[in-house]
Amino acid sequence: MKHYTTSRVITALLCTTTAALITGCGTDSSEPGANNTEPAAKAKHPFDTMASEQIDKQARESFRNTTSMRLTGKVSSNGQQVEIDLAIDVRGSCNGTVDNSLGTLHIIKKGSLVYAKAGEDYWRATFNRGMTVEQAEKMVGHFTDRWIKPPTLMAKTLGSFCDGFDSVLEILSAEPDGNATRENDATVDGRPTAVLTERTPTDTTTVYIAKEGKPYLLRATITGGNDPLDLTFTDHNKPVDTTPPPPDQILDPTTLR
Template structure:
């Protein structure tokens, strides 16, 4: 798994998406959520007899069989941080939030249907361009707490992001460079993991691979470089909830001028 490419692709996808919306078009045991573990069990885990590359291969094979997952955490690109909590699947469906300053967007997508819901900060920043303060607040009051069916360009942007699940899998299952090392085991949200690290002169990419059940990737971090990443991966193969919002919560476009 060529881990450092995860940063380039994931952050590019996240930041490109949020930017389009806004314009209208080495890890250690002190990290949050991770605890070092010392196994007291006498029975060895299969990973204990494998090289780092062999463990990495097991994880890549598990990634290739994944049909859905949930990404939660933060990433950054060019100094711009993005927060993400998004469930996506191989069919292009998604449900969750992606955001940075000035706010986040909640997306629900199934097939060609896209619904979006943004916070007050997002709408205020959007409508403040070209409107008076009073007009802006009137529009914010109209949009807040409501879902919309976005116009074509916005729908294509959101939909394009949700369609990139295959690209994400391709990155996460890329063949290793041969310099991956096995670190001390740790837990991610209470689940034991094998920890692999890949280092360059400027940054360290660390991945946490499940030791129980299938060897899914549970967490990936990048530290030391210009674009840090801390993403957790859960809900592997769990169906994405694409239930549309209630009709009375969807903004009627005929009420807008």
């Protein structure tokens, strides 16, 4: 399991990202019509006969076919913690929220079209960088809690939250380096998972891989070190809802003087 805590991975996660794992696996069933009054022995899952590096390799191979997912949880980098709840796909579309020290930003992106909504603290911090206090407060009054269709430069900046999928795809689909270890199985939201862990002198990365249904990555954590994270992954391959807000709720900033 190539180490997930490189600055490249963290940057991609902060821009929103990541993954699902592994090829499909099934369990044996008893033969039809078998007359057996003894309880059937619990069938082993294919993972139970695999080395951790085999599971890791299959996970990466399956991940290459993942086209979308929803990420929920916390990511930290350079001392800043970001909470995300974001559906994202390989085309750079997204819908969800990113919450940092400035407040919560809700973003919808499809192609080059970006719509954003945030509270007054977020916009005040944005406009205070290049305006007088009076000018900034006027803009804050216009923007607060309204959907904005940003001009080109702002759209590119805000849209960058949705551009991390390909970077994580490249990183997590690389060949495993054989350093992962298999831990005791666990559950994530009631679903049984296989657990792989990688330890370094500074931190520990743990991934939880579904053992029922399609074996997707359901959770990843990094503890210790400077960039801890705790993310859950749902809605694998589910289309991202990029329906724009109603036109009467959208402010076009280019109409403001």
